[in-house]
Amino acid sequence: MAQDNIKIVLVGPLYGGNIGSACRAMSNMGVSELRLVAPDASVDWDEAKKMAVHADALLAARKTFNALADAVADxxxxxxxxxxxxxxxxxxxxxxxxAGEIEALSGRGPVAIVFGREDSGLSNEEILQCTHLVQIPSSSQxxxxxIAxxxxxxCYEMFIAQGDFEPVKEKSELASGEVRSRMYDIWREYLLETEFMSDDTADHMMAAFNRIFSRGVLTLDDANIMMGVVRQSRWARGR
Amino acid sequence: MAQDNIKIVLVGPLYGGNIGSACRAMSNMGVSELRLVAPDASVDWDEAKKMAVHADALLAARKTFNALADAVADxxxxxxxxxxxxxxxxxxxxxxxxAGEIEALSGRGPVAIVFGREDSGLSNEEILQCTHLVQIPSSSQxxxxxIAxxxxxxCYEMFIAQGDFEPVKEKSELASGEVRSRMYDIWREYLLETEFMSDDTADHMMAAFNRIFSRGVLTLDDANIMMGVVRQSRWARGR
Incomplete structure (x- = not known):
């Protein structure tokens, strides 16, 4: 899988919480390899483990290097x-x-995505080792x-670019044109019966109903529920 | 500004660090109003302030409510x-x-984006108060x-949808076709002069040079540097 070729490289990280949070973010987005370049001696590894939560194995499997050149050699x-x-x-x-180009490259070999120090980012010398530069859009304020x-x-942009996320699917099929017009017919009859509207105002009012129910797609379940309301109202009225 | 109408609502947050990190993320993406619903009594507000970094004013200006319905009433x-x-x-x-629809709605009035508890998310009763539901794509693993x-x-997706981020611009204009072909001509002559290639292999080799320099766009500065290399090499050889 191309995602396996994405290597997250943190240069000189200072805070364990950030390292752990980065691990969780990576794991959420299907990226599994963390490389650290000269992490600060003061890093709190217990805090890192705490923030990694279920990504603790990814944190434990991190690789550590002395210099960026070593971390990206492959x-x-x-x-x-x-x-x-x-x-x-x-x-x-x-x-x-x-994202598209990086995703394509990751199908051909390891690709490093490199993040600089919390306080000073990447040095000019480190920037010159990069083949691509990214600036994340953010407020000028x-x-x-x-860093996490x-x-x-x-990782989110790479995950989306990879495109194998299975979006939520509604279990019910969508209502067909035939079902939708049956639903509107039943409601028209019912709203006339109850004198909610008159023959004169029916077209105008039904246009509003149409608008309300066309804000988004309706499923077959949705349409059946709306037709059921009319059926039950008639039954209750008949009692 | 539409971004001013985006209200971030955290329901029952437990950890100050997460609240503070959320504030920083909001501020990075130009969103300025935080609403909390019944934050846990154990929230460490010093930790929140620490993680908010320069978004501490946003944190301090938070509004607190007892129930989600109150937080989204407007x-x-x-x-x-x-x-x-x-x-x-x-x-x-x-x-x-x-993102596009939410951005458009935020031009018409306040829009809440609601996040559930760290451990249990939003309850069914809270979900039913929502007009839109979002699931962030993530790994099935x-x-x-x-939460932050x-x-x-x-906030990043909303910021991109809003589209008023000014991307980095290169200071140099891009090289025109005329400049690029002058650059290739100068290199062709030079590579023949130095016998790096012969008349027989010149077309083949120049195709490789063309490929190398066409991986991305070249600026006028880039082209001038490449032509300068030839000029200087000739000077050095003539000494």
Missing amino acids: CIAVVGTTARRGLYRQHAKAPREW YASLN QAVMVM | CIAVVGTTARRGLYRQHAKAPREW YASLN QAVMVM
């Missing part, structure tokens, strides 16, 4: 993330612009994302 | 987020499917996102 593409705009960073693109949040945005 | 749309699939949740859509990560994904 990678055919190195995607650097940057919050700053400036020297060596002018050709950065938004994640969604790169507060542009700098938490940046990992989530990138 | 909202024309209530978007519930759910990780589970099941009863009352079958018509959920992915964030990207809803580990579907449940951290879910806030980031939703």
